[in-house]
Amino acid sequence: MKDAARIGTAEGSAGPLAGVVVLDLTRVVAGPFCAMILADLGATVIKIENPADPDYTRTFPPIVRNGSAEESAFFAQYNRNKEGIAINLRLDEGKALFRRLVREAHVVLENFRPGTMDRLGLSYEVLQAENPAIVYGAISGFGRTGPYSSRPAYDNSGQAAGGLWSMNGYPDQPPVRVGTIIGDVAASLYAAIGVLAALREAEATGRGQVVDISQQDSVLSLTESAVVRYTVDGEVARPLGNDHPFVRPYGQFPCADGFVFFGGYTDKFWALTCEIFGDPEAARDPRIDTMEKRFDPLVAETVVRPLLERWFRRHTKAELEAMVGDKVPLSAIKSIDEVVEDPHVNARGMIVELPVAGTPTRVMGLPIALPGRAAAPHRPAPAMGEHTAAVLARMLGLGADDIAALSRAGVV
Known part of the structure; x- marks a missing residue:
């Protein structure tokens, strides 16, 4: 790792990714979940939000209330172990501040519609000029290339366009959405894999690259034998209820x-x-x-x-x-209550305690077991801009007067 990693690393960071600095511009789940995985594995993940337009999942239920404090457990689960800073990237001063952070980082993650970062003047090419080794992870509904690339998308868009929705449900009934945000989750998992692969190459060559992740692509990869059943036999996968296409009893x-x-x-x-x-x-x-x-x-x-x-x-x-x-x-x-209380699930560390509004709250753990590594307590999700001063001082050497001036200007 480059020397700048020691400057950017949060105090107490530990794990196989300790020393990796991630600038996380993502919001909702497709992206925050990827960044959470990296944070759980020891990376210093800095969640960057617009002070005037923060991640709106901060208001998603369920809400944990503790006296006057209240916090979204939904948001907390996907943003644990991160630091939080506020930067307005629409302002020139905010763009300049972000470019300075990129010089000290290893990874940038974003899940905007393709073209958004270009319009902000913060495209991969611009950021690569600041840091040739930067790994740029981009998650979107349809990817950065192809005729659909500019379309807006949510999880359901990926399920619909990737073919999974058409296969789910019961015969002779309308297809049924998979009962979880599988498009967001799958894209986040592939993004984490892609970022780690690109990081390894950047360490060897000094050159970063774009990791381009599409929800449609990610969902399509989950459709098991549907593609080859169509290309080989001309069979179009249809809803089968709880049955398998050919294996029985199953x-x-x-x-x-x-x-x-x-x-x-x-x-x-x-x-x-x-x-x-x-x-x-x-x-x-x-x-x-x-x-x-x-x-x-x-x-x-x-x-x-x-x-x-x-x-x-x-x-x-x-x-x-x-x-x-x-x-x-x-x-x-x-049912999920049975799973949460399942002794095997708990023995595997898949239910962990996380402080949410100061209240110990059980959330899902990380399904990556690394034997021999002691599990560290999870740090709570950051309040909006909670670590702005600390991060800017640590990474960029800004003093209190500098940060106060940026705050008065609405940059942070």
């Missing part, structure tokens, strides 16, 4: 107190299942004694499913997991 099955996922479709797993439920002869039934026979839709629906439902309905989700879960792919379909 889906949702009712039990005494809810539903489970069962995926024991191979000959080995099928024989084990029949034995566990006291019916080993079912594995030798000539109608269903091979995986290929069980894949047949009619056989799966008229022979296999009734057999499984008869076995499963006698037991609860917990009983089925205890009986089968260690031997055959079977998992309870859990």
Whole structure:
């Protein structure tokens, strides 16, 4: 890392990305989540907001209230472990201040519509002139190139344009949106991977580059076999409900107190299942004694499913997991309260405490386990502009009078 990293690094930063300085211009989720991942891994992430137009997820529910203090847990979850500064990039003085910060940084992240940074006079080319090694991560609905690049987009745009929405739901019914912001999340994950790859190259060559991430591209990559089923066989993926396109039994099955996922479709797993439920002869039934026979839709629906439902309905989700879960792919379909309280999820560190409005609040953790690295307490999301003076003093050497003048001018 260059010497400037030591200037820009926040005190107490630790982890595999310690020393990496990220300027985070992103808002909402597609971008803030990427920056959060980098921050959780030890990077110094500086969230930059317009003092007159901050990230509007600061008002998103749920709101944690503690006396006179109140804070969005939604915002806090995606902006933990970051410092926060306020800069008005519409002002010339704000642009100049940002360019100075870029000289001391390694990564710039933005999720504006393509062309926005160019209009601000802060394009990649401008920033690269300030710092040739800068990695520029850009997340947008349709990417920086192509005929749709200038279109505005949200998560649902990615789900719609990437094909996933058309595949989700039940046969003979309108397609259904995936029940989470999968487009935002997928784009953030790919952005984190791309930024880390570009950082490695910048360390080796001294040259940065643009990491161009499209929500449409990201969603398309999640559609499993849909592309090759179309290009090879001309088959257009349609909603299948809880079924798989060809693997059976592999889906949702009712039990005494809810539903489970069962995926024991191979000959080995099928024989084990029949034995566990006291019916080993079912594995030798000539109608269903091979995986290929069980894949047949009619056989799966008229022979296999009734057999499984008869076995499963006698037991609860917990009983089925205890009986089968260690031997055959079977998992309870859990509601989010069950997941949050799940002992395995907690043993894996996936539910962590974060101060929100001064109140310890459980939020999702980071699903990247690095054995041997002690988990550090999570720092709260920054208040609007909370670290402006500290960051500008540390990175740029500005004194209190300099910062006060910038504040009076509306720059910070």
